[in-house]
Amino acid sequence: KFDRDYVEFNVRISDLENALQHFINSSFDRITSIEHSLRLLKKFQSILQRENLKADLENKLTVIFHNYGLELNAVQDMYEKHKLNPPVARNLPPVAGNITWARHLLKRIEDPMRMFASNQHVLATKDAKKIIRMYNKVARTLVEFETLWYQAWCNSVEAAKHGLQATLIVRHPEDGRIYVNFDREILQLIREARCLDRMGIDIPENAKIVLLQENKFKTNYNELNHALKEYERVLSNIRDVTAPLLKPHITDLELKLRPGLLTLTRTSVNIDGYLHQVHTGLARLEELVTKINDVVDNRIMNNLKVVRKTVLVDLPSHTESEPITLDEFVELQEKHIRIKTEFLASKSVEVERAVNDLIQTILTFPLDPQLTAVTQEEGKSLKNHYNWMMYQALLFTTKQSLADLKKRVCSRFSVGFLYLEKPFFEVDVQLDVPSVRLSPSLDDIQRAINRAAIAVLRCSKQLYNWGQNDLPVDQRKSFFEVIAEDKEIVKVILLLTGSVQSTKNEIYKYLSNFRQYDWLWQQGKKEKYETFMKKQPTTDDFEKELKYFVHIEQEIAYIAPIHNIGAIQLNTRNLKTQLRQEAAGWKVQYSQNLHETARAQLDAL
Numbered sequence: 001k002f003d004r005d006y007v008e009f010n011v012r013i014s015d016l017e018n019a020l021q022h023f024i025n026s027s028f029d030r031i032t033s034i035e036h037s038l039r040l041l042k043k044f045q046s047i048l049q050r051e052n053l054k055a056d057l058e059n060k061l062t063v064i065f066h067n068y069g070l071e072l073n074a075v076q077d078m079y080e081k082h083k084l085n086p087p088v089a090r091n092l093p094p095v096a097g098n099i100t101w102a103r104h105l106l107k108r109i110e111d112p113m114r115m116f117a118s119n120q121h122v123l124a125t126k127d128a129k130k131i132i133r134m135y136n137k138v139a140r141t142l143v144e145f146e147t148l149w150y151q152a153w154c155n156s157v158e159a160a161k162h163g164l165q166a167t168l169i170v171r172h173p174e175d176g177r178i179y180v181n182f183d184r185e186i187l188q189l190i191r192e193a194r195c196l197d198r199m200g201i202d203i204p205e206n207a208k209i210v211l212l213q214e215n216k217f218k219t220n221y222n223e224l225n226h227a228l229k230e231y232e233r234v235l236s237n238i239r240d241v242t243a244p245l246l247k248p249h250i251t252d253l254e255l256k257l258r259p260g261l262l263t264l265t266r267t268s269v270n271i272d273g274y275l276h277q278v279h280t281g282l283a284r285l286e287e288l289v290t291k292i293n294d295v296v297d298n299r300i301m302n303n304l305k306v307v308r309k310t311v312l313v314d315l316p317s318h319t320e321s322e323p324i325t326l327d328e329f330v331e332l333q334e335k336h337i338r339i340k341t342e343f344l345a346s347k348s349v350e351v352e353r354a355v356n357d358l359i360q361t362i363l364t365f366p367l368d369p370q371l372t373a374v375t376q377e378e379g380k381s382l383k384n385h386y387n388w389m390m391y392q393a394l395l396f397t398t399k400q401s402l403a404d405l406k407k408r409v410c411s412r413f414s415v416g417f418l419y420l421e422k423p424f425f426e427v428d429v430q431l432d433v434p435s436v437r438l439s440p441s442l443d444d445i446q447r448a449i450n451r452a453a454i455a456v457l458r459c460s461k462q463l464y465n466w467g468q469n470d471l472p473v474d475q476r477k478s479f480f481e482v483i484a485e486d487k488e489i490v491k492v493i494l495l496l497t498g499s500v501q502s503t504k505n506e507i508y509k510y511l512s513n514f515r516q517y518d519w520l521w522q523q524g525k526k527e528k529y530e531t532f533m534k535k536q537p538t539t540d541d542f543e544k545e546l547k548y549f550v551h552i553e554q555e556i557a558y559i560a561p562i563h564n565i566g567a568i569q570l571n572t573r574n575l576k577t578q579l580r581q582e583a584a585g586w587k588v589q590y591s592q593n594l595h596e597t598a599r600a601q602l603d604a605l
Contacts, residue, residue, distance in 0.1 A: 069131040071112075075105050076138050083145065093188060095153040096195035099146050103199075106142040109135060150201065153192060157207045160185040164210075164267050168224060168260035168274075178231070178257065180224045182217075186266070190214050220271055224260070227278050231257070234286045241385055242292055245362045245378055248371050249285055255368055256281040288365055292358060299354035300386060303347050307393040312340050312401035312456045315408050325426060326440050326448040333452040341459045344397075348390055352466045355386045387466045394460055394479050395486055401456050402492040409449055409496070429572045442504055445568070446497070453496045457484060506565045546591060549584075556580050 088097030113135055163183025170181040193203050193211040203211070231253070238246055256277050264274055314336035359379040367373060409425075425445055461480040468476040483489060556576055563570040 069127070069134065072109055072131065072134045072138055075109055076134070076141075079105060079138070079141065079145075093191045093195060095149055095192045096199065098149045099196070099199070099201070102142045102146045102149075106139060109138060150196075153196075154204050154207075157189060157204055157210075160189040161206060161210060165265050167262065168220075168264045168266070168268075168271070169228065169257065171261060178228055178261075180221060180228060182221050182266075186210070186217065190217075217266060220266070220275075223275050227275065227282065230279075230282050230286075234282060234289060237286075237289050237293065239293065239296060241382065242296070242358075242362075245359075245374050245382060246289070246292075248367055248374055249288060249362075249365060252368050252371055253281045253285050255371075288361070291361055295354055295358045295361070300351055300358075303351045303354070304389055304393045307344060307347050307390070308396050310340055310344060310397045311404065312337055312397060312459055313405050313452065315404060326444055329425070330448050330451055334455055337455045337459050341462050344394065344459070345463055348394075348463055348466075351386065351390055355383050355466075359383065383466065390466070391479055391482060394463060395483050395489070398456060398460060398483055399486070399488055399492065402453060402489065402496065405449070405452060405456070406492055406496050426569045426571055428574055429570050442507065450497055453493055457489070457493065460484075503565050503568060507568065507570070510563060510565065510570065553580055553584065 082101075086098050086101040088094065088101065092100060160183075163186045166181050166183060168181060169178050171178050189207065189210055193207040194214075196203050197211070235250065238250075259274055260278075264271060268274075314332050359382060363374055363379060427440060427445070458480065460483045461478050463479045464473075464476045465479060557580070559572055559576055561571070561573050561576070563572060
């Protein structure tokens with residue numbers, strides 16, 4: 001029984017060895033790295049002590065060493081292919097990247113060789129000597145590659161340091177703008193030195209000095225870049241109209257920037273003082289520009305906009321107001337224009353004072369004694385500019401007010417009883433034997449419109465030109481002379497003087513409809529009745545005549561009480577009353593005579 005069990009045990013051991021052999025083979029088949037294969041082999045050797053398995057592991061070592069020879073050829077081919085342009089990590093500079101690439105290749109062949117060195121019987125074979133020679137050749141080439149790059153970089157350090165001797169800022173020859181003058185080679189040098197130092201490579205002393213000043217260089221660069229951006233921003237905030245007066249102030253700031261253009265370099269010791277001086281100059285200039293822009297925007301331009309939006313006429317609403325009389329119209333306009341004239345005069349004074357304050361602020365701003373200050377003539381030029389803008393604003397509001405008046409009084413939208421816009425003037429149509437007349441007349445309406453237009457135009461007579469505060473009022477020149485000469489103003493005034501003419505024909509055409517009733521007052525009632533009696537009329541004839549007069553009364557009653565033509569409302573109530581009274585007079589004449597005739601005939605019976 002023992003023999004049988006012993007044989008069965010050996011069979012199982014053999015099966016187990018075969019399984020282990022299969023497992024070892026499959027494990028090595030899955031590994032592509034020489035280094036990993038050697039580590040796995042070492043683990044198997046430490047736990048497998050059977051002779052046949054040890055022999056198999058020795059064979060595996062030979063195979064791995066053979067594959068290592070192939071790995072050496074692959075590394076050599078890779079070096080030859082990429083040595084002129086090695087693949088570099090994204091965050092590495094060129095020198096550190098090339099050296100890192102070479103070290104990775106060297107590590108790829110060096111670590112396995114150290115492991116093979118502990119197995120001398122593997123290195124003693126004929127093929128092993130060939131692989132060792134290949135290893136020595138590739139390793140020497142990679143070390144030389146690293147050395148060449150390192151020496152080339154050490155030689156370039158001094159040349160790169162020359163960039164530190166350049167001025168801090170420079171003016172572009174084409175666009176004239178100022179830029180920070182920082183050589184990118186300095187940043188490259190700092191990056192290379194930092195990376196090589198982290199890799200454990202000894203860097204030259206001159207490179208260490210630059211590396212130690214990294215924070216200083218970057219801080220100075222950022223502050224200079226910020227200062228130049230602030231310089232551009234402040235200059236962009238200067239308005240074109242005030243730029244000529246600010247030329248000395250800009251020159252004063254450029255004097256503070258000049259040392260950075262001419263003398264100061266990265267190695268200068270007074271860079272902090274220079275930056276402080278530049279920031280101080282920028283702050284002072286920005287404060288001045290802010291004050292100027294505040295005066296221009298809030299005290300000058302806003303007031304000029306208010307002047308342009310001012311309406312010098314008070315026109316009733318198109319749809320809500322009732323027609324007004326001529327006296328009311330003229331009184332309303334004159335009162336409104338007086339108020340607006342005082343308002344515009346105050347605005348003109350406000351703008352003039354603001355311009356004077358603006359010029360004074362610029363003139364009193366302290367400058368470098370070497371610079372020529374702003375002259376009074378340049379200040380006068382700025383004042384003349386805003387004086388012209390005030391004239392343009394007054395011209396616009398005058399022109400717009402006259403145009404509004406023209407649009408309202410020359411309206412042609414409403415004709416008849418129904419209308420889109422309510423008429424402006426109310427005119428009474430009256431019977432003035434022997435014709436029909438208007439009260440007020442069209443000439444009176446035209447004169448009222450002319451008075452309103454002249455009042456608008458004369459508003460500028462009380463608005464005096466600037467710079468005359470020292471003169472008596474009767475000697476001052478107003479804006480009226482230049483505004484009255486404007487072609488557009490003259491054109492609108494001429495149109496207003498004939499504004500009623502456009503509706504005169506329509507009005508006369510409407511009044512002609514009442515001529516059919518002329519006989520009511522032009523023919524004598526007594527003579528007409530005597531002629532009628534000569535025909536020896538019957539009672540039916542009398543009834544026919546009386547019905548005709550009743551029809552005339554009804555026809556007059558149907559006449560619209562108001563009739564709108566353009567901006568004029570014709571009120572026919574009084575005319576209708578007068579016409580009905582005339583028609584009633586005719587009816588009474590016939591009826592009284594008929595009664596008297598009938599009474600006489602009755603008395604004769």
